[in-house]
Amino acid sequence: MLNGQKRYITNASRSDWYSVLARTGENSFGVFAVHKSDPGLSFGKLESKMGVRGSPTADVIFEECRVDDYRLLGDSKEGRQYITDSLAYTRPLIGAQALGIAQGALDAAIKYVKEREVFGQQVARFQMIRGTIGDLATEIEASRQLLYRSCEAVENKEPEARTLASMAKLFCSNVAMKVATESVQLHGGAGYLTDFPVERMMRDAKITQIYEGTSEIQKLIVAKAMLSD
Numbered sequence: 001m002l003n004g005q006k007r008y009i010t011n012a013s014r015s016d017w018y019s020v021l022a023r024t025g026e027n028s029f030g031v032f033a034v035h036k037s038d039p040g041l042s043f044g045k046l047e048s049k050m051g052v053r054g055s056p057t058a059d060v061i062f063e064e065c066r067v068d069d070y071r072l073l074g075d076s077k078e079g080r081q082y083i084t085d086s087l088a089y090t091r092p093l094i095g096a097q098a099l100g101i102a103q104g105a106l107d108a109a110i111k112y113v114k115e116r117e118v119f120g121q122q123v124a125r126f127q128m129i130r131g132t133i134g135d136l137a138t139e140i141e142a143s144r145q146l147l148y149r150s151c152e153a154v155e156n157k158e159p160e161a162r163t164l165a166s167m168a169k170l171f172c173s174n175v176a177m178k179v180a181t182e183s184v185q186l187h188g189g190a191g192y193l194t195d196f197p198v199e200r201m202m203r204d205a206k207i208t209q210i211y212e213g214t215s216e217i218q219k220l221i222v223a224k225a226m227l228s229d
């Protein structure tokens with residue numbers, strides 16, 4: 001019998017199936033497959049968000065929600081480990097989402113500074129603007145390499161895969177936030193308007209620093225691995 005509530009779930013009420021980590025003993029957890037139509041399962045209101053508005057988010061609520069034994073996935077006491085292991089796969093996905101936002105924002109900014117003329121000169125000709133573009137492009141490429149390295153480690157089940165996944169998620173999301181913010185700046189006033197894509201990218205970038213474990217949590221995971229404690 002499942003009772004409780006999990007806040008902020010992506011695709012809640014739209015997905016048919018939910019993987020639910022639930023207590024199976026004082027210190028043990030199991031993972032259960034719960035179907036949308038199961039009695040006792042309901043959903044909260046759709047949240048109104050700063051960004052990623054194309055992706056629905058709501059609470060998932062369990063009230064005396066009964067699921068059959070066969071819905072238990074694997075060992076009834078190993079749920080925590082299963083979820084922890086899965087994060088090595090899902091965190092690089094958020095890193096990839098962040099990297100895509102960063103690249104998209106820089107591409108849009110480059111297009112804009114080449115088109116926009118100020119006092120008879122292309123914005124792209126200003127040395128300070130070129131410096132910003134050089135920095136952002138370098139940080140994006142560094143993110144890409146770290147992300148690919150983390151994917152390789154996860155794919156090959158390397159011992160440091162989980163740490164690399166956290167590093168990639170942390171680094172790519174910070175770069176996405178920085179690049180999106182700077183890309184708004186490179187657009188001047190136009191960047192603040194919804195007419196240009198960088199305004200949305202700046203709002204979308206923020207969530208990548210928060211979900212699938214915040215940046216602070218990724219730092220703790222990396223530090224724990226470095227300190228071997």
Ligand SMILES: Cc1cc2nc3c(=O)[nH]c(=O)nc-3n(C[C@H](O)[C@H](O)[C@H](O)COP(=O)(O)OP(=O)(O)OC[C@H]3O[C@@H](n4cnc5c(N)ncnc54)[C@H](O)[C@@H]3O)c2cc1C
Nearest residue numbers: 007008009010011049057207210211212213214215216217
């Ligand atoms: C749009 C959206 C979609 C989401 N989708 C899903 C989903 O599909 N599935 C799912 O399971 N979750 C989902 N989440 C939840 C998301 O993963 C959490 O919101 C996120 O991990 C942060 O947890 P929290 O909100 O409880 O923040 P809190 O834990 O309350 O954190 C508040 C602040 O404290 C900091 N903090 C917390 N603990 C520590 C610590 N030990 N040391 C230092 N700082 C700390 C945090 O970094 C943060 O800055 C989603 C959230 C949003 C907003």
